[in-house]
């Protein structure tokens with residue numbers, strides 16, 4: 001497989017990809033509202049020879065862009081949603097939101113989606129140049145953050161025609177991304193009885209008390225969870241702003257994570273019981289609503305080896321003195337302020353690298369054999385879901401990572417199209433891994 005054709009195409013078109021990513025950064029649209037971002041990408045794909053459709057009326061910002069009608073089909077996943085509350089001035093190493101309480105690309109999905117799109121375009125060029133038999137589909141996926149958009153796309157059969165799925169995520173360290181925590185999102189809504197808090201407190205039943213007791217219960221649960229499990233919560237409704245009115249309704253939003261799907265289900269049951277206990281204690285009722293389920297990533301050893309090979313070929317990354325200086329200021333705000341390198345050019349090539357995060361690409365990995373990886377786009381230790389990541393999203397370091405990711409994705413895709421044994425082996429891995437669990 002001659003990857004120089006791919007590298008040449010990506011280099012030649014770099015301005016288009018950088019511009020696309022920067023524009024999506026500016027749009028900063030949150031889950032399921034990514035109308036301008038998805039249209040921008042879809043228009044580029046259409047103009048450059050892909051057959052594009054938005055097939056779902058219930059997911060208007062999800063699209064499929066396909067090139068080719070023959071041979072095996074390689075799918076590439078993309079995202080473009082931003083996060084609420086993470087608005088931040090570009091390149092600014094102290095917190096300065098562009099819009100008060102506005103949204104921002106604090107998870108780098110402007111880079112994620114654009115690299116996927118660029119990779120699919122590079123694969124199209126490779127197919128045209130070499131005449132190999134194969135097709136490529138880029139999936140524009142909405143609502144990864146707090147929406148598990150790909151789970152909804154699975155229900156609508158978006159991925160049925162794909163043989164292998166590839167994806168990536170920006171990070172501050174390059175390496176495989178072949179495991180993720182299963183994650184279930186649940187809202188607990190407590191219904192009580194309002195009353196004057198001073199005149200007739202005995203008549204009231206506080207929904208806010210129930211939320212608080214539930215959170216205390218869950219905080220005691222922590223000691224008895226699996227070491228890698230995680231539980232976090234945020235108030236969606238604290239019951240109002242008047243302390244002299246007993247709140248009739250309050251709502252708390254939970255994310256419950258564990259390494260395996262089954263562990264997460266068990267943990268959720270325990271959290272549900274605590275919520276019921278809090279309702280009993282306070283004389284309120286609770287409604288439990290499961291909003292989204294992110295499955296753990298099903299690793300595929302064949303695809304892991306293939307991605308390691310292409311990661312190795314594309315790294316270490318090279319940075320200028322100016323980039324190293326730029327990263328230093330952001331490094332101080334992150335989790336590795338004292339690390340010697342302000343930006344880490346070296347990949348971690350271990351096969352069982354822990355990611356500690358959740359992704360709805362995990363849901364796809366149970367439907368289609370999937371491989372995924374991370375590429376360094378930020379200063380060392382920059383935490384995802386943080387304003388510092390928004391700030392760095394239009395920098396040359398981020399663009400370097402994005403273009404490297406597109407090169408790895410497209411080279412791996414081309415190798416898969418050219419090597420039927422690899423496709424076969426990835427399918428066998430998938431069957432084996434699924435049957436071991438199901």
Ligand SMILES: [Zn+2]
Nearest residue numbers: 107108109169
């Ligand atoms: Zn993300």
